Each structure stands twice: as structure tokens, then as C-alpha cells.
Amino acid sequence: MDSLSYKTISVNKATAQKEWVVVDATDQVLGRLGTKVTKLLRGKYKPSFTPHVDCGDNVIIINADKVRLTGSKWNDRIYLRHTGYPGGQREFTPAKLMAKEPLSLYRKVIKGMLPKNRLGEAIINNMYVYAGSEHPHQAQNPKAIDLNSLK
Numbered sequence: 495m496d497s498l499s500y501k502t503i504s505v506n507k508a509t510a511q512k513e514w515v516v517v518d519a520t521d522q523v524l525g526r527l528g529t530k531v532t533k534l535l536r537g538k539y540k541p542s543f544t545p546h547v548d549c550g551d552n553v554i555i556i557n558a559d560k561v562r563l564t565g566s567k568w569n570d571r572i573y574l575r576h577t578g579y580p581g582g583q584r585e586f587t588p589a590k591l592m593a594k595e596p597l598s599l600y601r602k603v604i605k606g607m608l609p610k611n612r613l614g615e616a617i618i619n620n621m622y623v624y625a626g627s628e629h630p631h632q633a634q635n636p637k638a639i640d641l642n643s644l645k
Contacts (some may be wrong), residue, residue, distance in 0.1 A: 503542060504544050504547075505542045505543075505544040505547050505549045506544075506547060507547060507548065510537075510542075510547060510548065510549040511540070511542070511549075512549070512550070512551055512552060513551045513552070513636075513637065514551065514552045514554065514631060514634040514635065514636035514637070515534060515551045515552065515553050515554065515636055515637060515638075515639050516554045516556060516629070516636045516637065516638045516639065517530075517531060517534075517553055517554065517555050517556070517638075517639055517641055518556055518557055518627075518638070518641075519555050519556065519557050519558050519560060519561045520557045520560045520561075521560065521561075521562060522561055522562070522641060523561075523562060523563070523564060524561050524562070524563050524588075524599075524603060525603070526641075527555075527561065527641060528600075528603045528604050528607055529607060530641045530644050531553050531555065531604055531621065531641075532604055532607040532608060533644070534550060534551050534553050534639075535550045535551065535553055535604070535608070535617050535618070535620055535621060536549075536550045536608070536617060537549040537550035537551065538550075539644065546613065547613075548613060548616055548617055548620070550617060550620065551620070552620045552621075552622070552634070552636075553620065553621050553622070554622045554624070554629050554631055554636055555600060555621065555622065555623045555624065556624050556626070556627050556628075556629055557624075557625075557626065557627055558596040558597070558600060558623045558624060558625050559592070559596055559625040559626075563588060567588060568587065568588050568589040568592075569587050569589055570587075571587060571588055572585050572586070572587060573585065573586055573587070573588070573591070573602060596623060596625050597623040600621070600623045601618065601621070601623070604618065604621060605618050
């Protein structure tokens, strides 16, 4: 038998079927929302998933200010960053980060779940976060997805 009846299809940048998706963050737990959005960004829900290619969807998160954290994590969880100078370690809580800019909290949480390479840095740019229910991406005809129906 010279030919196979099946072939493994590897998607490249030109053949990736990227879509626009709207996710509502109202009353969603931040970490669980983050894992599902990360899978959408990577394309893991698609049968043509290829690990080394950006084949995921463009995700729009609306109502980002209505997300919740369980327990007392708003003030007890501490994120760290360093300025690069001696004694330059800075710490901040999710409450401070959310008050400053909701995008930065989502970006920090979801970026930690993506690959730590050039692909991960490219994929995080496919996420758009808005505090209200309005977004400027109506021209792309995004489809709304219920995160509770995804695994």
C-alpha cells in the first residue's frame, strides 16, 4: 500500500482559520476564565491545533470589571515585579491592579498560562479587554461564546 488513508495536517500561518470571539466576564472566576480564554487563544478547541503556530482565535473580553476572585484573593494575593535596580522589587495586589487598569490584570493572568517564548508573546496580542459591554470590533462580526459550555 503506497498511500495512506489518513494524513496529519499541520496548519501554518496562511491556512489557519482564525475567528473573532466575544467572552462575557460577568460573575466569572478569574482563573477559570483565564484557562478557557488561553485555550481559545492557542486554538486548542480546534481539531487543526498545531502547537508551534498561532492558530487560535482573537478573543474580546467584555465586562472585565465584573470578574470575581474567590476568598480574599483581591487583597491577599501578591504579584511581584522588579525594576532592575537594587532594592527595586515592587509588590501589588489584584485590587490595586484592577483599579489601575483591568487590562493589566487579565494580561498578567493569561500571559502566565501561555508559552514563555515568541509564540506566547504573539498570542497575547490577540486578546482585547474592555471594562464595559461595548467594544470597537463590531466590524469583525464576533460570535458570542458561553464559557460555561466549554471544558
